[in-house]
Amino acid sequence: xxxxxxxxxxxxxxxxxxxxxxxxxxxxxxxxxxxxxxxxxxxxxxxxxxxxxxxxxxxxxxxxxxxxxxxxxxxxxxxxxxxxxxxxxxxxxxxxxxxxxxxxxxxxxxxxxxxxxxxxxxxxxxxxxxxxxxx
Amino acid sequence: xxxxxxxxxxxxxxxxxxxxxxxxxxxxxxxxxxxxxxxxxxxxxxxxxxxxxxxxxxxxxxxxxxxxxxxxxxxxxxxxxxxxxxxxxxxxxxxxxxxxxxxxxxxxxxxxxxxxxxxxxxxxxxxxxxx
Numbered sequence: 076x077x078x079x080x081x082x083x084x085x086x087x088x089x090x091x092x093x094x095x096x097x098x099x100x101x102x103x104x105x106x107x108x109x110x111x112x113x114x115x116x117x118x119x120x121x122x123x124x125x126x127x128x129x130x131x132x133x134x135x136x137x138x139x140x141x142x143x144x145x146x147x148x149x150x151x152x153x154x155x156x157x158x159x160x161x162x163x164x165x166x167x168x169x170x171x172x173x174x175x176x177x178x179x180x181x182x183x184x185x186x187x188x189x190x191x192x193x194x195x196x197x198x199x200x201x202x203x204x205x206x207x208x209x210x
Numbered sequence: 211x212x213x214x215x216x217x218x219x220x221x222x223x224x225x226x227x228x229x230x231x232x233x234x235x236x237x238x239x240x241x242x243x244x245x246x247x248x249x250x251x252x253x254x255x256x257x258x259x260x261x262x263x264x265x266x267x268x269x270x271x272x273x274x275x276x277x278x279x280x281x282x283x284x285x286x287x288x289x290x291x292x293x294x295x296x297x298x299x300x301x302x303x304x305x306x307x308x309x310x311x312x313x314x315x316x317x318x319x320x321x322x323x324x325x326x327x328x329x330x331x332x333x334x335x336x337x338x339x340x341x
Contacts, residue, residue, distance in 0.1 A: 096222030099245055107222050120289045140221045141243045141327045143275050164294060164310055166287035169279075174287050176311035183313045186289050200222065200243050200329065 078189045079119030084133050086112040091203065098138070108203040110135040114173070114195045115153070118187040122172025130171040136201030142167060145196040149177040153192025165195055213321050214256045216248035216304075218265050225334065231270070240334035242267035246304070246326045250281070250318040254303025255326075262302040268332030271299065280325040281308045281318050295326060 076082065092107040112134075116123035125131075131139050146163035149155045157163055160180035167173050175193055178184040187193060226239040244266070248255045257263070263271040278293035280286070287293050290311035297304055306324060309315040318324060 092222065092224050094224055096243070097220070099219055099221065101219075122289070141275075141277055141329045143277065143329070164292050166278075166292045168286035168288065170286075172288075174289050174292055174311075176290065176292055179310060184290075184311050186311055 076117065077119075078117045079121060079124050080117055081123065081125060081128050081133070082115040082117065082192070084112060084114050084128060086110055086135055088112070089135060092200075096140070104202055106203040107140070107200065108136060109198070109200045111196070111198040114193075114197055116173070116193055116195075117189075118149075118175060118191040118193050119189050120186065122168070122174050123193060125167075125171035125173065131199075131201065132204050133171075134197060134199045135204055136199055137204045138202040139199055140201045141199070143198045144173065146175055146177070146193065147196055148194040149175065149187050149191055151188065151191055153194060211249065212251075213249045214251035214253060215259065216246050216255050216257065216265070218244055218246050218260060220244040220267055223267055226331070229272070231333075237270075237333045239272070239331060240268060240336075242328075242330045244328055244330075246324075246328060248324055249320075250306060250322040250324050251320050252317060254298060254301070254305050255324070256302075257297075257304060258302035263330070263332065264335045266328060266330035266332070267335050268330050269335045270333040271330060272333075273329075273331040275329045276304065277327040277329075278306055278324065279327060280323070281306060282322040282324075 144165035276295035
């Protein structure tokens, strides 16, 4: 497994949200869902890449309306947890790369080293990958 | 549109089972997901101009999570350039950092186009409270 690859994605819960929603273009969607789980991957400066897992489909949605990423563990052994001035932050970009800072609070906050094992909890809301849209 | 002004699109709104206020009064709760677009200004994005937290579809805000997507058009988060957003609950302003992970994380420039997704939970702004 190369650096930047996803080791595992485990969906821990999924709930279909009753009632319809919309796309940003105003198109009605009936299949909104909230899903949450855990992503484990190896870090790379170009990001942990969800592309090979299908991008947003890896998280159980075909379109992401909202996503929250919480980094729980980092480090070469994947066991480092946040402490006083070494907090963690994660973002995902439009091409499904997850970037992490693991020393937020330091004068020179570091990014993880390539190969570090990163564990991230996610909560995502969006269009359900599994539901046919009857339009 | 002046710097700091925003537009808000609600993508999804779901009425939840009733909850409570901090003082224990029963309230109808709602969960709202949407998108904020605006032009940045150092004084913060002016949610106050759209009715404060009513812009998020809630009359009282129980919980808010902000997910910055784009700062300055095509700019995306990347290594050592992560985005972070906070909400000033007193003055109803959103503030952004665009270089989290750098030694000197920068705020966006004035007039930078920004896109932020939000998830808000609170008292429904649209529903009368039948008490």
